[in-house]
Amino acid sequence: xxxxxxxxxxxxxxxxxxxxxxxxxxxxxxxxxxxxxxxxxxxxxxxxxxxxxxxxxxxxxxxxxxxxxxxxxxxxxxxxxxxxxxxxxxxxxxxxxxxxxxxxxxxxxxxxxxxxxxxxxxxxxxxxxxxxxxxxxxxxxxxxxxxxxxxxxxxxxxxxxxxxxxxxxxxxxxxxxxxxxxxxxxxxxxxxxxxxxxxxxxxxxxxxxxxxxxxxxxxxxxxxxxxxxxxxxxxxxxxxxxxxxxxxxxxxxxxxxxxxxxxxxxxxxxxxxxxxxxxxxxxxxxxxxxxxxxxxxxxxxxxxxxxxxxxxxxxxxxxxxxxxxxxxxxxxxxxxx
Ligand SMILES: Nc1nc2c(c(=O)[nH]1)N[C@H]1C(S)=C(S)[C@@H](COP(=O)(O)O)O[C@H]1N2
Ligand SMILES: [Mo]
Numbered sequence: 001x002x003x004x005x006x007x008x009x010x011x012x013x014x015x016x017x018x019x020x021x022x023x024x025x026x027x028x029x030x031x032x033x034x035x036x037x038x039x040x041x042x043x044x045x046x047x048x049x050x051x052x053x054x055x056x057x058x059x060x061x062x063x064x065x066x067x068x069x070x071x072x073x074x075x076x077x078x079x080x081x082x083x084x085x086x087x088x089x090x091x092x093x094x095x096x097x098x099x100x101x102x103x104x105x106x107x108x109x110x111x112x113x114x115x116x117x118x119x120x121x122x123x124x125x126x127x128x129x130x131x132x133x134x135x136x137x138x139x140x141x142x143x144x145x146x147x148x149x150x151x152x153x154x155x156x157x158x159x160x161x162x163x164x165x166x167x168x169x170x171x172x173x174x175x176x177x178x179x180x181x182x183x184x185x186x187x188x189x190x191x192x193x194x195x196x197x198x199x200x201x202x203x204x205x206x207x208x209x210x211x212x213x214x215x216x217x218x219x220x221x222x223x224x225x226x227x228x229x230x231x232x233x234x235x236x237x238x239x240x241x242x243x244x245x246x247x248x249x250x251x252x253x254x255x256x257x258x259x260x261x262x263x264x265x266x267x268x269x270x271x272x273x274x275x276x277x278x279x280x281x282x283x284x285x286x287x288x289x290x291x292x293x294x295x296x297x298x299x300x301x302x303x304x305x306x307x308x309x310x311x312x313x314x315x316x317x318x319x320x321x322x323x324x325x326x327x328x329x330x331x332x333x334x335x336x337x
Contacts, residue, residue: 052230053161056087059231062116064135068143069230070163082301084147085158087229089302094236095152096255097204098187098194106236112193113256115240124184124261127175134240138226140173141165145230146223148246150253151285151318153271157299162244163227167217170224170260176214180262184211185243185254203274210243210254211267211281213327221246221323224257247317247324249283280337284328285318289337 096106099113118134143163151157167183187208191197197206216222225244226233233239238255245252251271271279278292287297296314304310317324328336 053084053087056229056231057091057234059234061227061232062135064138065226065232068138068141069227070143070145082149082159084161085302090158090160090228091234091236093156093302095154095250096236096238097202098196098206098208098256099236100196107234109195110235110239113188113190113235113239114193115235115256118240118258120241120257121259122174122261123259124263125177125180126262127177128173137241141169143226144223146221146244146246148221148244149318150244150246150250151299151314153249153251153279153283153291153296155294155296155299155314156302156304157312157314158302161229162223162225163230164223164225164244166220167212167222167224167243168220171214171218174262176262179264181214182211182263182266183214183217184209184259184261184263184267185257186259186261187254188256188258204270205273207258208254208270209267210252210269211263212245212252213266214262216245216324216327219324219327221320247285247320249279249285251279252283282328282331282333282336284324284333284337285314286316286333286337287314288316289334 092107093103094106095103096110099106099109116134119131120134120137121131123129143165145161145163147159147161149157150160171183188194189197189207196202196204212222223244225238225242226240228234228237233242238253238257241257242255243253243257266281269281271283272281285296290296298311299314301310301312315321
């Protein structure tokens with residue numbers, strides 16, 4: 001049932017501007033989705049943040065968010081000597097297939113997503129299951145800023161200042177049972193506002209699902225984000241709650257989460273289900289293991305012009321080896337890609 005048409009002629013190893021590859025990844029999903037233009041509302045951000053991140057569109061954060069903003073404005077895990085990607089690029093070059101398959105579709109269409117009220121279900125192998133309103137769900141957690149590289153499997157990358165809290169804090173709250181070995185995340189399913197879910201051609205079996213091993217989720221780098229650039233998440237970036245696992249390819253960082261389940265078996269994840277020979281469960285950034293149709297040794301750091309591409313070498317675990325390599329001791333990363 002897969003529509004995959006990789007041709008050798010589509011693939012230029014030396015070309016890390018892989019527009020053809022985006023297109024071929026999109027072809028896997030079938031026909032493009034009709035756009036639905038919705039103008040976004042004016043949003044609020046405070047003056048200090050506008051100064052730190054020029055070009056940030058004002059947000060309209062719920063009051064609980066503003067109250068929880070970190071007092072320390074610069075997180076502990078910074079990206080040294082690398083510039084934060086301009087807000088405009090981070091919010092207008094997105095993957096969020098629920099809103100369309102083109103990079104501009106999420107910005108154009110995600111305004112229709114209703115993020116308030118929002119509830120999150122926690123279930124499965126936990127001592128304290130429940131359904132929480134987002135504000136209540138967030139009560140136990142202190143927000144922090146984390147500036148991370150984001151490396152998409154398509155070989156482009158950005159540097160994004162997230163606002164969130166470690167998943168380890170959530171796990172402490174909900175008390176996984178001894179049977180819990182994985183954590184599974186699910187995105188909202190709402191064909192009314194998500195045109196990608198209405199497309200009869202798309203091969204994605206909605207809702208979008210992602211997962212981590214429990215020890216990966218416990219790693220201090222793994223966060224649940226509710227904001228970026230000093231404001232709440234724009235809808236196209238996964239409002240109001242998304243995963244961020246910076247040492248893994250971007251598709252692991254699932255957006256607009258409505259369900260978090262602790263489970264005993266490795267979850268069936270979306271991209272793995274679509275093409276398991278191309279997208280694995282682990283999806284650790286690895287410059288030595290190429291995608292079957294393109295190299296992963298290099299990446300385009302956005303913004304990157306067509307005539308002056310900003311190309312850099314991809315780092316093992318996206319540059320976070322010191323923090324995460326020990327999670328994979330003894331695991332064959334060539335097989336477990
Ligand atoms: N629900 C959902 N989450 C998703 C996706 C998606 O299509 N749907 N795309 C993933 C991919 S491929 C990437 S690279 C990142 C992009 O995040 P960004 O748009 O905030 O940069 O989101 C990930 N999370
Ligand atoms: Mo991605």
